[in-house]
Amino acid sequence: METRPFVRPYEKSDRDRIAEICVKTAHEGQDSSQIYPDHDLMPSIFALPYVELEPELAFVLDDGEGQAVGYVLGAADTAGFADRYRADWLPRVADRYPAPTREARTPSEEMIGLLHTPERMVRPELGAYPAHLHIDLLPRWQGNGHGRTLMWALLDALRGKGVDAVHLCMVQANRPARAFYDRLGFEQLAVPDPGPVWYLGRSTQTPS
Numbered sequence: 001m002e003t004r005p006f007v008r009p010y011e012k013s014d015r016d017r018i019a020e021i022c023v024k025t026a027h028e029g030q031d032s033s034q035i036y037p038d039h040d041l042m043p044s045i046f047a048l049p050y051v052e053l054e055p056e057l058a059f060v061l062d063d064g065e066g067q068a069v070g071y072v073l074g075a076a077d078t079a080g081f082a083d084r085y086r087a088d089w090l091p092r093v094a095d096r097y098p099a100p101t102r103e104a105r106t107p108s109e110e111m112i113g114l115l116h117t118p119e120r121m122v123r124p125e126l127g128a129y130p131a132h133l134h135i136d137l138l139p140r141w142q143g144n145g146h147g148r149t150l151m152w153a154l155l156d157a158l159r160g161k162g163v164d165a166v167h168l169c170m171v172q173a174n175r176p177a178r179a180f181y182d183r184l185g186f187e188q189l190a191v192p193d194p195g196p197v198w199y200l201g202r203s204t205q206t207p208s
Contacts, residue, residue, distance in 0.1 A: 003064030010058035019043035070137030085118035129167035
């Protein structure tokens with residue numbers, strides 16, 4: 001019998017795969033393993049805090065045989081999530097990744113700086129879009145509607161929590177991702193001095 005990919009809620013057994021997918025997509029949508037030698041670093045910033053702190057807002061694309069090949073992760077209240085990130089997540093990883101004591105000299109040191117500044121997620125210009133998300137799929141699974149299905153699963157879950165709008169932050173160099181978000185109805189948000197990223201937002205309403 002042919003197996004088909006499908007979206008399902010995150011399970012604890014998916015944790016290692018979530019980390020692996022994060023590494024394989026963390027550099028402008030491509031493999032980051034050569035840029036960040038410690039392969040636990042990027043997941044420790046952009047993936048694992050979400051499945052630990054808000055697992056009910058984590059969904060995976062299952063390849064049909066039980067293996068996650070993509071995910072979407074969300075936080076319903078960005079300000080509250082940043083507080084919990086500092087209080088509950090940082091103590092778990094700070095021994096391995098101590099807070100920087102000098103200006104970053106390598107890509108990894110730049111990322112460790114981000115790890116230790118969760119407050120960077122909170123921007124007053126994003127107040128109308130209180131939730132935020134991260135979505136990643138392995139390249140083989142992109143372009144077949146799976147990303148849309150993942151996104152709708154998260155937006156429905158956010159709406160069920162009474163959240164009206166969500167935002168995301170993306171590297172401007174990842175043009176295919178921008179095209180994907182445009183197709184899903186995300187719009188660019190005005191944020192002063194965004195650096196090399198865009199902030200995009202949309203309502204949590206999905207097609208009926």
